[in-house]
Amino acid sequence: MIILHHAPQSRSFRILWFLHEAGIAHEVRYHSFSGKALRDPAFLAVSPAGRVPALEINGAALFESGAILEYLCERRAPRFGRIAGHAERALFLEWLHYGETIAQHLAQLTFHHIVLKPEDRSPVVQKLEALRLRRTLDGVERALGDHDWLLPGGFCAADVMVGASVDLARRFVRTDGLGRLNAWHGRLTARPAYHAARAADGPAELYLKDFYGDV
Template sequence: MITLHHVAQSRSFRVLWFCHEAGLPCQVIHHSFFDKSLRSPDFLALSPAGRVPAVQVDGQVMFESGAILDYLAETHAPQFHRAPGTADRIAYLEWLHFAETIAVSLAILTKHHIVLREDHMRSPTVMRLEAKRLEKSLLAAARARRGQGVCGAFSAADVALGYGLVIGQKFLRYTDPALTEWLAALTARPAFQAALAQDGVPQIYTRDFYEAPDD
C-alpha cells in the first residue's frame, strides 16, 4: 500500500493519477495549504520543504514528484518505465525532467496571480513573459508525442507533463491543435478521471482562468 500526502490541484496529483494508471493501491491523506499541518514537525520529517507530495512506499519516504513517478514506474509498473539500455530511455528521462521546466513556469504564474494578493506586488510583465514561456514549453512536449505519449506508449513522463498541460489552461487559452488534442486525449483517460474524482476540493485555482493584467 502506498500512502500519499496530497493537496488538491498540486503536483501530488501526478502521483495520484499515476497510481490509478498503474492500478496501485493508494491511501490518500488530504492536507490543506491554509492551516499549519504542512509545517508541523511530523510532516517536515516526511517532506523537509513542507510541501506535497510525500509518499510512504516500500518502507521508505519520498518527497519529489518526479522521483516518485520514476521509482513507482521502475519498481511497481515497468510498463510505464523505460529501463536503461532501451530505445526510448533518453527521451523518457528528458521529458520526465522537462516537466519540471513546465512546473517552474506554473509556479511563477501561480505566485503572481494568486499568492501575491496585493496588486503592487505583482508584475504584469512577468505574468505575460512566463505565460509565453509556458506555452512554448507545452508546445514542445505536445509536438514530441508519438502515439499516446512522448515515448510512443504512455509512460510516467506523460503523467508528469500532462499535469502541466492540465494546470496550464488556467493561464493559457489553448488554440493550437497540438495542445487541444493532447488535452482531450489525457483527460479522457479513465485513470485521469478517477484521480480527478479523488483530488478533493480545489484550494489553489478557484477561477477557471487567470488573465494577466495590463501594465
C-alpha cells in the same frame, strides 16, 4: 500500504493520477496550503521542504514527483516506464522531468495571479511567465509529432507528469494553434484513471477560476 501526502490541485496530482493508472493500492493523506500542517516536524521528516507530493512506502519516505514516478515505474509498474538500456530511456527521462520545467512557470503564475495580495502582483511577471509557459507548450506540440503519446512507444509516466502540468497550464495560457497538444490533452483527460484521480483530488482551494490569463 502506500500513503500519498497530497494537496488538491497541486503537483501531487501527478502521483495520485499515476497510482490510479497503475492500479496501485494507496491511502491519501490530505493537506491544505493554508495553516501550518506542511511545516509540522512530523511532515518535515517525510518531506524535507514541507512539500507535496511525498510518499510513504514500506516504512521509507520518498519526495520529488519525478523521483517518485521513476521509482514506482521501476518497482511497481514497469509497463509505464522505460528501464535502463531501453531505446526510449533517454526520451523517457527527459520528458518525465520536463513536467517540472512547465511547473516552475505555473508556480510563478499562481503567485502573481492568486497567492500574492493584488498590490504585490506584477503584470510584468504575469506576462513574461505566460510567454515562457507558452514556449514550453510549443515544445510539447513539436515532440508529439505524429504519435498519440509523448513517446513513440506508447503511453508512459511522462504523459502523466507532463499532462498534469499541461492540464493546469490551460488555466493561464490559450492553447490555440497547438492542435497536437490539444488532441493529446483530450486523450489524456478521457482516461478512466484521470477521472478517478480527479474525483479523489479533494476540494479546490487554489484555482477557483477556469482561466487567469489575458494579461
